[in-house]
Amino acid sequence: MLAGMTTNVVFGLLRLAIISAAVTAANGEIADYDIAATNTYVWIGQGLLGFVLLWGNNELAERVRSGDVVVDLYRPWHLQGALLAQDVGRGGFAFMTRLAPPMVFGMLLFPFQFPDNPVRWPLFLLSAVIALVISFGVRFLVEISAFWLLDNRGVYGFWNVTSGLLCGLTVPISFFPEWARDTLWMTPFPALLQAPIDVFLGHGSTAKLLLYQLFWAAVVLATGHLALQRAVRKVVVQGG
């Protein structure tokens, strides 16, 4: 865990340095990000990364490939719901171990933009939890693609490579050219990281951001549910 934290902090410092240099070069502000907002953005992002678990372990896909998923399917539960419950539980622990430490680190060592209104704290928490649910939903879709592909490592790798940019982890979405920004906000990806950060920083309308997140949470969970229903029909149990 200490090693994980070191990696997290090192990459946080690197991203912070580069974005801060860009902000300085632009006379102190790019798209509502000054130095304090940049710092806040980077450390919340580094924390949310582990809390929403942007990059999963592809375990379910491995179970599909090996056939162990049959055991999961014949249990008297709704597989997606059960895994979601597990993931929310994991999030509870990750809140203490992954989300809070980088945020505290940023608050103590760098200029930090605290919310203008204390109500932003619970709203941020709410937004982060919805982000976790959406992140679970997207990972679930990536994993159950293995029912059709058998080997989903291509899809999984693709998600791991692109998600950092699509979700606003590496550069704030508002730094993108307008067409890219508008396109990205039409996808669920900014809901995973950029939306909670925007709620915390007070960028954009908070109510709109939360509604946007709720909408995508419903869409990805429903898609996952329907996809699983179809996938189960394809499962063939061999041997006995």
Add this chain to the structure above:
Amino acid sequence: MADVIYPKLIAAKLRSQMVYRASFAVDFVSQVMAQSYELIVILVLFSQINALGGFTKNEVLLMYAFAGAAFGVADLFAGQLDNLPTYIRTGTFDVLLMRPLGTLPQIMVSDIRLRRVGRITGALAVMAYALSHVAIDWTPAKIVLTILTPMAGAVIYSAVWVVACSICFWIVEGREFANAVTYGSNAFTSYPINVYSAPLRWVMAFIVPGAFVAYYPSLALLGKEDPLGLPGWVGWTSPLVAALAATVAGLVWRFAVRHYRGTGS
């Protein structure tokens, strides 16, 4: 004997990967995309600004390309070291020790993944673009420097990889820590080092000699003064730094292997 075995081992590994052509193609493309990640970040940042740390877009792209090509080559040969914790934990490292070959070269040729050439290809394309779009007073010496820089950089990164992974002999689950240094230094060296704060710069540019991968050679090529005040000839010293780094890495590896204890069977 070793001279005959290594080419054979490498050739066997390469052949085995060409068997699944579609899978190879997908892997190759995803590696090109992985390399484009930082490129997109640079382009997005430069859509908002004209200069980063006093360097223009194409100058930063040159540094990024040098760093990317060097990292790609290092990843090809030294990336396998990421499997070291597995070798140590499962005891397969014993097998390597029993063979009459060096442990480090054995690991390096154990799993050469050709798809990683995708990274190098992406970086070389950007390098060609950047070199043709920045102002350089070409001399024969600068041509040699351009060719030597990615090679020296690859040796430096590989040395970093070896040293960072050696920690796994003491902390078996040290891989994530090692990755902070290896992948971290790739991200670090893609940008002019004067944008970083002093402590970060000291660690990542001079203790881990990341500044010699792309930054100083680029300054020498561009004929620019170092904003941090080091003299111009520093840009020509990367091969020496690489040799030094490789020596240190070799010594650290030997020291580390001596501390290896099998986990039993």
